[in-house]
Amino acid sequence: MKFITNWWKKFKAKSTWQKLLDVFYVAFLITILTPTGRIKLQQGLLELGLFSSTELNESAPLSDASLNWNLTNMAGHAITLEELTGKVIFLNCWSTWCGPCTAEMPNIIKLMEQMNDEVVFVFAAHESATTVIDYLERKDWAIPAYVYQTNPGNELHFGSLPSTFIIDKSGTVVHRSSGVKKWNTQETIDLLNGLAEANL
Secondary structure (H helix, E strand, O other): OOHHHHHHHHHHHHHHHHHHHHHHHHHHHHHHHHHHHHHHHHHHHHOOOOOOOOOOOOEEEEEEEOOOOOOEEEOOOEEEEEHHOOEEEEEEEEEOOOHHHHHHHHHHHHHHHHOOOOEEEEEOOOOOOOHHHHHHHHHOOOEEEEEOOOOHHHHHOOOOEEEEEEEOOOOOEEEEEEEOOOOHHHHHHHHHHHHHHHHO
């Protein structure tokens, strides 16, 4: 109790500017120490455009292991990436427990809403369908979610979440990103539209 009394006396003796700095510091600590706070902070940084570059940085044809990678949707229907060739694939590997995944998901959904049917969005999680369904319902997110039990080939290997791959119509990975990113940018829209319009 004596500690709090002494601290309060010192706080009252500070200038208004010093008090504001103390309040800001405490608020910042609370923000980064809570999962919700960290997500809000990451979303704020995304809106500043600090993590938004989408350039062609890969040229890796999908191997048979990746083409035959088994993905199961929330209704229990299985697909492979081979079934999606001929369209541009936006593959986002995420998880319900991943804070950065949660931070970037709203702007991926905005991007998805702006694209036509020539771009297929695949959200792949290494979790149970029940866990994913419950999470999506809580978040009120309508996304084409899939779960998987085995890993894809090396060209789709990732060591951190979220990881995102853009695959052209021929089945070649043309973009790879790891970590949180702002996706609903004109640069990304132009890239996806350009890939969708390309004659391969």
